[in-house]
Amino acid sequence: MSLSPDTVRTDGPAPAGAPDPAASVPAPHEPPPERMGTRRWCILAVLCAAQFMAALDFSIVSVALPTIGDDLGFQLSHLQWVITAFALPSGGFLLLFSRAGDLYGRRKWFLIGLALFTVTSLAGGLAQDPLPLLAARVGQGLATAMIVPTGMALITTSFPEGPLRNKALGINGALLSLGFTAGVILGGVITESLNWRWTMFINVPFGILAVIVTVLLVAESRNAEKGTLDVPGAVTVSGGLLAVIYGVTTADRSGWADPVVLGSLAAGAALLAVFVRVESRSASPLVPLRVLTRRTVGWGNFAGLVTFSMITSVVFLMTMYMHQVMAYNPLQIGLCFAALGGAMIVAGPLVPRLVRTWGPGGTLAAGLLVQTAGTLLLLLLGTEGGLALLLVGTGVAGWGHMMAVVSYTIAATSGLSNALQGAASGLATTAQLVGLTIGTPVVGAIATGRIAALEATSVVVKEATVSGVHLGIAAIAVFLVAGVLTTALLLRGPRTVPVPAPAGQDA
Numbered sequence: 001m002s003l004s005p006d007t008v009r010t011d012g013p014a015p016a017g018a019p020d021p022a023a024s025v026p027a028p029h030e031p032p033p034e035r036m037g038t039r040r041w042c043i044l045a046v047l048c049a050a051q052f053m054a055a056l057d058f059s060i061v062s063v064a065l066p067t068i069g070d071d072l073g074f075q076l077s078h079l080q081w082v083i084t085a086f087a088l089p090s091g092g093f094l095l096l097f098s099r100a101g102d103l104y105g106r107r108k109w110f111l112i113g114l115a116l117f118t119v120t121s122l123a124g125g126l127a128q129d130p131l132p133l134l135a136a137r138v139g140q141g142l143a144t145a146m147i148v149p150t151g152m153a154l155i156t157t158s159f160p161e162g163p164l165r166n167k168a169l170g171i172n173g174a175l176l177s178l179g180f181t182a183g184v185i186l187g188g189v190i191t192e193s194l195n196w197r198w199t200m201f202i203n204v205p206f207g208i209l210a211v212i213v214t215v216l217l218v219a220e221s222r223n224a225e226k227g228t229l230d231v232p233g234a235v236t237v238s239g240g241l242l243a244v245i246y247g248v249t250t251a252d253r254s255g256w257a258d259p260v261v262l263g264s265l266a267a268g269a270a271l272l273a274v275f276v277r278v279e280s281r282s283a284s285p286l287v288p289l290r291v292l293t294r295r296t297v298g299w300g301n302f303a304g305l306v307t308f309s310m311i312t313s314v315v316f317l318m319t320m321y322m323h324q325v326m327a328y329n330p331l332q333i334g335l336c337f338a339a340l341g342g343a344m345i346v347a348g349p350l351v352p353r354l355v356r357t358w359g360p361g362g363t364l365a366a367g368l369l370v371q372t373a374g375t376l377l378l379l380l381l382g383t384e385g386g387l388a389l390l391l392v393g394t395g396v397a398g399w400g401h402m403m404a405v406v407s408y409t410i411a412a413t414s415g416l417s418n419a420l421q422g423a424a425s426g427l428a429t430t431a432q433l434v435g436l437t438i439g440t441p442v443v444g445a446i447a448t449g450r451i452a453a454l455e456a457t458s459v460v461v462k463e464a465t466v467s468g469v470h471l472g473i474a475a476i477a478v479f480l481v482a483g484v485l486t487t488a489l490l491l492r493g494p495r496t497v498p499v500p501a502p503a504g505q506d507a
Contacts, residue, residue, distance in 0.1 A: 044159075046210055046213045046218065048172045054143070054147045054179070055176050058180055060183035061187060062183070084249045086137045087437040090144040095234075096145070097109055099234070099426065113143045113145075114210050115211060117147060118203060118204055118208060118211070120138075121207065136200070144433070151172075152409075153426075163352065169352075174349065175348070178341055178344045182341055228284050237272065244272070247261045247265040248265070292427075296361075302431070303368065306435070306480065307404040308435030308436050309438055311439075312435070313440055313444070314375060320465065321466070324462065337394065339398070347402035355410055365487040366400075368404050369484050370397075371397050371399075374394065374400055377393035383462045404483075411491065450464075451468035454468070
């Protein structure tokens with residue numbers, strides 16, 4: 001009987017001098033690493049694209065506000081409500097809907113959010129008066145509060161922790177953050193070439209397609225335990241976030257000393273403190289304290305709030321600079337942010353490689369540092385303009401911002417079981433959307449206060465604007481350095497991403 005090379009003899013000892021057959025058996029080797037595959041790419045595409053569109057709508061109308069005001073008869077002092085009506089529910093109800101997704105089905109709430117987003121976008125585009133438009137924007141904000149946390153949770157539960165999930169989160173982080181910047185660009189292009197209503201209508205065909213693809217490809221995901229929705233926790237955290245966001249956005253118009261602003265901020269802080277107390281006693285908390293008190297979650301999300309709030313502040317200051325100093329129109333202003341958006345697109349997929357080398361904390365600190373360097377370059381802008389410097393500064397800041405976004409998302413969602421991914425994703429997306437909301441009013445108040453003070457002393461508009469922009473940039477740098485220091489000191493740890501918690505444990 002002949003033996004194949006891979007056959008091991010079992011009928012007796014090997015002849016003397018013959019090689020041991022066992023030694024010829026190939027040694028077991030590790031299975032090849034998992035690949036994305038066509039199906040996973042399609043799932044990732046629809047989940048990321050939906051969150052991109054939600055982020056896009058946060059800012060797409062900002063450039064079009066004057067046109068909207070003229071068309072619908074908005075009072076100038078009320079135009080900001082087009083932004084605030086979206087910001088309040090999108091930031092205030094994130095944790096509520098992320099927990100609802102955990103309990104009742106993440107895909108189900110993702111689909112509800114997509115449907116609501118599509119319908120309210122159509123209603124907003126058809127609005128003929130201010131109130132219907134504001135109602136539509138509230139609906140879009142609620143839909144965003146459903147789409148973003150459930151979409152991220154579906155990513156973290158669809159991709160195993162490690163390189164695949166890091167890659168998926170890198171792409172998602174790039175698109176989610178790019179959505180805000182792309183909104184500014186597309187808002188200017190659409191408003192100039194078509195009509196502001198198309199900033200709403202653009203969502204309708206995408207929303208219909210996203211619903212169909214999600215139904216066909218994305219599997220349902222929910223927690224195994226039969227918990228109940230923590231109503232006291234939901235009321236206190238949603239009320240607290242709504243009050244804080246309302247206070248900060250109102251301060252941009254009424255001033256920080258306004259009694260309504262101070263009262264809203266105080267009420268928000270009190271409600272959030274009550275929320276922590278409620279969660280410590282709840283049998284089925286909205287956000288378990290072991291997640292809230294986890295170092296990577298708490299300080300990672302703090303860094304996320306810093307990077308998002310400061311990049312939106314840069315966009316605001318550069319928009320003011322290009323309008324007042326360079327005399328650019330909305331289309332030109334939008335196109336000038338292409339360097340910022342392009343840097344984010346390129347950096348997003350590359351950052352997970354840095355995370356493998358430096359760890360999430362190291363990459364996060366480095367990203368904030370690069371964002372600081374790019375922002376400081378903008379201090380060199382003067383009254384004669386400087387397009388090349390503006391493009392380089394915003395591009396470098398955008399690259400650093402994307403490093404921070406991807407690494408903080410990985411840090412804030414790693415080492416947790418699937419049962420806690422909804423809570424972790426909800427916290428991460430809350431940091432993002434609250435950061436998008438509060439950065440501009442805070443830094444804007446600093447910059448515009450300096451401009452108003454100088455104009456009152458008859459300083460030329462260009463010079464006053466440049467001085468105000470410089471002060472705002474300096475404030476941004478201070479906030480970013482604080483983020484760098486807290487990250488470097490408090491997120492030090494292993495250079496690798498933590499391993500998943502064993503089944504049944506929540507890390």
